[in-house]
Amino acid sequence: MDLGLKNKVALVTASTKGIGFGVAKVLAEEGVHVVITSRNKENVEQAVARLKGISGSEVFGVTADLRSRTDVENLVKQVLNRFGRVDILVYNTGPPKLGTFMELSFEDWEDATKLLLLSAVWITKLVVHGMIERGWGRLIYITSSTLKQILPNIVLSNTVRLSIAGLVKSLAVELGPKGITANGIMQGYIETERVMKIAEELAARNKISVEEALRYMARDIPVGRLGKPEEIGYLAAFLASDRASYINGAMILIDGGYVKAVL
Secondary structure, eight states: OOOEEEEEOOSSOSSSHHHHHHHHHHHHHOOOOEEEEEEEEHHHHHHHHHHHSTTTEEEEEEEOOOOOOOOOOHHHHHOOOHOOSSSSSOOOOOOOOOOOOOOOHHHHHHHHIIIIIHHHHHHHHHHHHHHHTOEEEEEEEEEEEGTTTOOBBHHHHHHHHHHHHHHHHHHHHGGGGGEEEEEEEEOSSSHHHHHHHHHHHHHHHOOOOOOHHHHHHTTOOOOOSSOOOOHHHHHHHHSGGGGGGTTOOOEEETTOOOOOOOO
């Protein structure tokens, strides 16, 4: 489906691997000029090389640590120098430190707040003024199904990511009249590099194949499998298009039916 996104400019954060890369790839296939980021320069260069040549899109890579406001400001400055605008922001981050409440330090909480909340505030502030001037923009925030159903040993994610839902709703109300929509994606278990490593470790421990380990990990998912990064990309691309212009302030669950909550 042609979503009418050709020649739009999208900034996708934490996008050299996993879900972020899946989103960047789908947007590039739709003809979007894509900016990908990571704090690892080598990962950025490799991801740019993988995406170049897709649908004639221009792919631009910037090294940035989202926990650093200076890095975020430099990131947006480079994007604006290169393209003159950001039409679509897809905000994605890596995971915070694992641990229970009693195990985590004050510093861990401060770091997670920078990673999962403040970085979203900083980057949104820096790109949204141009969207307002042009009367069009898409703000898409990738979070986690833990907003609906917490998981043990990830109290930082369980807690801090919830704030993104409040940010999305607030932005939707404030910016909707200006032609800008804000929505969130709550993804479940996705086949990322991190999840595949877990599956390989599970397979080695139990002397089973990786495929059997993945099936075991998907045992509580009604569709019987983990999601693919591109499937998050398909949803993000739809939300970025004018076909989704009436979807605003939504937090959309995409988890194969894993979360059992009704609302």
